[in-house]
Amino acid sequence: MLPNSHEFFRHFWYPVMPSDMLKKDSPQTFTLLDEPLVLWRHEGQTIVLRDRCCHRSAKLSCGTVQNNTIRCPYHGWVFDAQGHCIAIPQESQFKPSAAHQVPAYQSQERYGYIWVTLAEPIRHIPDFTEEQEASFRRIPCFYERWQTSAFRSMENELDMAHFSFVHTTTFGAEANPIPLALNLTDIDPWTFHLHAKLATLAPEAQAKNTGMPQGESSRTMNITWFMPFIVRLDITYDSGLQHVIINCSTPITGDQIQVVQFHYRSDSETDVSAQELIDFESKIIAEDRNILEILDPNVDLYTFQLEAHMATDRPGLMMRKKLAKAIQQYEAKKV
Ligand code: FES
Numbered sequence: 561m562l563p564n565s566h567e568f569f570r571h572f573w574y575p576v577m578p579s580d581m582l583k584k585d586s587p588q589t590f591t592l593l594d595e596p597l598v599l600w601r602h603e604g605q606t607i608v609l610r611d612r613c614c615h616r617s618a619k620l621s622c623g624t625v626q627n628n629t630i631r632c633p634y635h636g637w638v639f640d641a642q643g644h645c646i647a648i649p650q651e652s653q654f655k656p657s658a659a660h661q662v663p664a665y666q667s668q669e670r671y672g673y674i675w676v677t678l679a680e681p682i683r684h685i686p687d688f689t690e691e692q693e694a695s696f697r698r699i700p701c702f703y704e705r706w707q708t709s710a711f712r713s714m715e716n717e718l719d720m721a722h723f724s725f726v727h728t729t730t731f732g733a734e735a736n737p738i739p740l741a742l743n744l745t746d747i748d749p750w751t752f753h754l755h756a757k758l759a760t761l762a763p764e765a766q767a768k769n770t771g772m773p774q775g776e777s778s779r780t781m782n783i784t785w786f787m788p789f790i791v792r793l794d795i796t797y798d799s800g801l802q803h804v805i806i807n808c809s810t811p812i813t814g815d816q817i818q819v820v821q822f823h824y825r826s827d828s829e830t831d832v833s834a835q836e837l838i839d840f841e842s843k844i845i846a847e848d849r850n851i852l853e854i855l856d857p858n859v860d861l862y863t864f865q866l867e868a869h870m871a872t873d874r875p876g877l878m879m880r881k882k883l884a885k886a887i888q889q890y891e892a893k894k895v
């Protein structure tokens with residue numbers, strides 16, 4: 561079993577789909593941590609149930625939403641928003657029992673996405689204060705399914721050594737593989753901070769969308785990791801532009817993730833259009849995806865001995881240590 565199939569991970573919030581994908585009374589599906597979900601919206605509320613009828617396992621998402629209930633497509637059982645079966649058409653005297661229900665899950669809408677947790681959450685959704693600041697705009701950038709684990713994706717976000725080899729067609733400077741600065745600050749059991757400076761190359765498209773000169777340059781990054789699978793990347797360019805990238809790796813299964821990425825920028829649509837930004841950033845994340853999909857999704861969270869390491873791996877190893885410790889403490893509390 562991959563460690564990210566551990567039930568510990570059910571106790572966190574994950575963005576599962578953009579809010580505008582969820583239309584009124586029209587069921588949508590998402591698989592979160594191997595749990596098939598059906599979601600629908602009713603009078604501003606989002607309802608999330610297990611997408612598996614408790615009778616003979618039919619997908620409720622193939623049924624019909626009516627008056628905030630969902631009717632199973634197989635034998636017509638009707639479930640309310642809490643997952644209770646409230647009607648069986650074949651039994652006029654039906655009295656529900658505890659077995660006649662499917663699990664219901666908590667949801668919230670934040671930052672333009674539906675967030676779901678599968679168990680009592682240990683942490684709240686991180687606060688991104690730019691959301692309330694008039695000087696920032698939010699740009700929803702990517703909602704993509706990748707064949708990798710959330711661990712590998714997060715470690716890649718924290719890996720300051722891959723740019724020169726992976727981002728060769730965008731901003732990586734092949735001649736300068738050594739980070740100019742790399743400082744790690746532990747914040748609390750669920751968070752740490754990484755400050756890094758890298759030698760980079762600004763291609764024409766990036767020079768245009770950041771106000772930087774084209775060619776040799778540097779990139780200062782302040783990165784915050786939020787347990788388990790969210791990274792916030794703050795980039796300040798010499799032009800003064802502030803650019804925040806929120807990267808969430810929502811685990812679908814142990815070896816598949818939904819990449820949910822949105823940005824905040826301190827410029828305006830007339831300075832740089834959202835589409836121009838997405839066009840450039842899509843080349844960068846395609847480079848990441850190509851490498852991540854050839855890695856083994858399994859990560860050695862506990863011994864660190866199954867892979868060799870180097871100095872720039874420290875942020876990723878700090879993430880592994882924090883996760884391993886939190887899982888151990890979670891296990892200890894259950895006993
Ligand atoms: S499988 Fe759903 S009602 Fe029978």
Ligand SMILES: [Fe+2]
Nearest residue numbers: 716722726848
């Ligand atoms: Fe990358």
